Amino acid sequence: MATIYQVSELAGVSLATVSRVMNNSPRVSDTTRTKVLAAMEQLGYRPNSIAQSLASNRSNSVGILVSELHGPFYGEMLSGIENECRAAGKHVIIAAGHSEEASEIDGIEFLISRSCDALILHVEAVSDDYLIKLAEGKLPIVLINRYIPQLAANCICLNNELGGYLATRQLLQQGHRQLAYIAGPMWKSDAKDRYAGHLRAMAEYGVKVNPALFAEGDFQDSSGSRCMQQLLDSGLAFTALVCANDEMAAGAIETARQRGLNLPQQLSIVGFDNLILARYIHPKLTTIDYPIGEMGRMAARWVLKNIYQQQTIRLKNVFEPALICRESACHFDAANQTA
Amino acid sequence: MATIYQVSELAGVSLATVSRVMNNSPRVSDTTRTKVLAAMEQLGYRPNSIAQSLASNRSNSVGILVSELHGPFYGEMLSGIENECRAAGKHVIIAAGHSEEASEIDGIEFLISRSCDALILHVEAVSDDYLIKLAEGKLPIVLINRYIPQLAANCICLNNELGGYLATRQLLQQGHRQLAYIAGPMWKSDAKDRYAGHLRAMAEYGVKVNPALFAEGDFQDSSGSRCMQQLLDSGLAFTALVCANDEMAAGAIETARQRGLNLPQQLSIVGFDNLILARYIHPKLTTIDYPIGEMGRMAARWVLKNIYQQQTIRLKNVFEPALICRESACHFDAANQTA
DNA sequence: TAGTATGATGTAAGCGCTTTCATTTATAGC
DNA sequence: GCTATAAATGAAAGCGCTTACATCATACTA
Structure with missing residues (x-):
């Protein structure tokens, strides 16, 4: 596995320059960028995303907690979220909470520990207080099918x-x-x-x-x-x-x-x-x-807009049944x- | 967020000792262990698992690639795997491959980049050669519903x-x-x-x-x-x-x-x-x-036995329909x- | 008491990458 | 040609944790 050091050596530039190329920084000349990309290709370089996450405290991933991994309801929701994130170049990390408080907390902590950039949560057992406190932290959360007045802008619900x-x-x-x-x-x-x-x-x-x-x-x-x-x-x-x-x-x-x-x-x-x-x-x-699939997509769009600044669409928090x-x-x- | 440095300071021991306590090393006296655990509890210490993964090149997680996140088949399989891993204290990281070669490879690379300890794969589009080469690497893989003679011991199939x-x-x-x-x-x-x-x-x-x-x-x-x-x-x-x-x-x-x-x-x-x-x-x-749920559980047991040395049960590669x-x-x- | 072996702990060097600040280079205007 | 500014690049210091090897403490035996 090639590292950033090997790329910088082959391209004749510093580590910081390689990093800038990798992260699309404007502070790289086209000449240098081409040189670095060629070195990357020659070495078959793949960034180590664990190292990226540790250094940057970001993961380019959205964490999802669902109650169960089986069942048509959760499958639709997961697919909706994943499709939208994938289209935007983001990965998802999924955990299951099994509608038990301890297990939900364990799942949330797992996602946090994986440096997820945001969380999309479908939780039933954890208290409103826990979620409010969680939302006060630095990690943005979106709730699906859970309405908390203090977090109204972060809740996506069906009427x-x-x-x-x-x-x-x-x-x-x-x-x-x-x-x-x-x-x-x-x-x-x-x-x-x-x-x-x-x-x-x-x-x-x-x-x-x-x-x-x-x-x-x-x-x-x-x-x-x-x-x-x-x-x-x-x-x-x-x-x-x-x-x-x-x-x-x-x-x-x-x-x-x-x-x-x-x-x-x-x-x-x-x-x-x-x-x-x-x-x-x-x-x-x-x-x-x-429309749980659509609600999942909307949760993903919320994240893409608020965390990654990728969207200008109008968000929708309350969905109407038909x-x-x-x-x-x-x-x-x-x-x-x-x- | 407390770090290992803060724990070592409060407990009056070195970083290595704190790490040993965290990882259940036998090379720690009971007196020291108690001291460190108390410091952890006082500080509300949670290990940063990204840092753990980078330093150890392990993640305590099993990667799963399925074709889709929705559908009864995949839901049952995911649940079977996750339940077995959770019971053994392991997390799962799930990706979807959408039965397209590029997407499957992307998903596999995502899982590899997350330092998953093993992969459980339900893939259709990638070639046998790709999988054989993958299995020659350091990362152990298990295939569900895909039989490759060269990897027979790693394949779990239905008759x-x-x-x-x-x-x-x-x-x-x-x-x-x-x-x-x-x-x-x-x-x-x-x-x-x-x-x-x-x-x-x-x-x-x-x-x-x-x-x-x-x-x-x-x-x-x-x-x-x-x-x-x-x-x-x-x-x-x-x-x-x-x-x-x-x-x-x-x-x-x-x-x-x-x-x-x-x-x-x-x-x-x-x-x-x-x-x-x-x-x-x-x-x-x-x-x-x-019995896709049971096959998922068997795949998880394969991993638990071969990677984590946690099980002594007899493994089963071919499942009979009923x-x-x-x-x-x-x-x-x-x-x-x-x- | 001295020597040896074992258990426990500490020191130091990364793991691969990001990013701040310092330095260098290039460009435009006078 | 000189100066100021902007753009580009590099050096250095981590991010939080692991672990090999060095060191220290203790127990046992001759």
Whole structure:
């Protein structure tokens, strides 16, 4: 492995000049630059980026912390970020936090220790205080799907309340008046906000909410099945169901089918997230689009603009969900209902 | 940020002693060790791992190159690797190669430049020669889903031929004798091997292969749809279909449903991979399990054993597929067939 | 007590690169 | 040609840590 010393010797210049060429400094004449580049090529020189990072305290890399490395949601987000950074010549370093405080902190410290120039964080367990203190340090951070008022300019979020509203309004517009709701874990703000949107739409249409038609899941498909069973076992009539995410909708659909319900004629279902699996569920799931890929790209653009001064585009912190109509929800028709 | 100099001053020892404590050297007395640890704790000392890497040419990290950051396949593999490494106190650094030679090389060089202690590679575009030469260097590599005879001990693969055999045999055992096949891109070794397994099972059951009941897709679900249309348009009769992966099976199922086929009574379908989506397809997909999570864990164990000397377990290079029976394939029954 | 071996600690020299400040060179204007 | 200014280049000092070899302290044996 050739070093900067060997390049400087072959080119007949100092280390500092080689460094300037490497880093595109204007303080190098074209003649000298050509000489140095030729020496680099002859030696097959590759900069040692560890040494660069130690000397400069920068790494040309963006650190990303996600909850998990698997799953359609995180895959889309990571791809969105990575594609945007790669296009700008930046690398990413990815860590997983597993939604546990200690593990999230460990991941963040790993990224810091790697001299990442900025952090893009999707974290759930660490406290607001920890993040606020982190943001007070020299390392810029962007939060995805986590809103902290003190760091509002650094937060990139989906308008979950509007998503819940849109999901519910669709069913109401289709004539349904007896709606059940399967929620995510209600300590999570996105689960709470989606439910708030649901309540807003119900109120707007003057439909009374029956608390017995509410069940709380954990965002996994098995809890969707469980909640669906609970709702059906209650014996209460409902012709439509809003699920706080697609996976729980998938579980609910499976249970409904096992119970002999004709879908969507006897029960219309709307999910949330527009995961790739929504297209494979039968009937194809009507859902709310969560543009996580685009949000990842926006986080990357935030970094490129604020840290690397590379972009002049307008940044966007709040993303709007969109209704995606497929086949799992249809117009209410009393003739389809069995007692 | 406290440095090693500040720790050595507070503890009243040399830099080397602090370094020895940090790196668990036996050449430190318990008295001194306690003193140094107390100084570290008082100062909130965190080692600068960039400096550690530069000085030691090691990083306590394993580099991973995958084709993409999204998708169930890569997510499972990444999670498998990361979980195993994390449990052993190692970090991972992940890069994406996008199945393009230049991008794969760029990703590998990024990982090398970060002083990764070993590389786990899932690469498609770079040549065998490149990888052989890379393996001759000082940096140990493990290949997932890529078999190179000269590097056999470093390759972790699935027995794709057996998977294709199992998929086809299942349908033959269920009484089917007119089988169609949707292949992956036949320049890819896994696509080729799976088809070879299909041919073996057909020969074993003495069933003649009709070349007109073969279509080549690209592993994406849209090509599954296209190939299915092609097969149905041929007007040739077939009661069962083997698809070289689950995504193409999903596309084929959608097309069959649109053409009014009753599934699985009129057409039995088997996929390959056991992606998570297989459970959401309706009818639930009978498929071949590809234990990519476990293979990722095995790759990590290879590294832990060979680089870090941490494991004494028996390593496994070839993984066997398994048949997963669900609902998309049923016994052949002539009464179900329409002319 | 002296000599030897072992364990513990310290000193010094990097690892490959960046960057500040000093020095040199080139250019423009008078 | 001289002077002032700007551009270009070089020298030197780290960045935070590792580690080989030198040195010191201690225990054991003859």
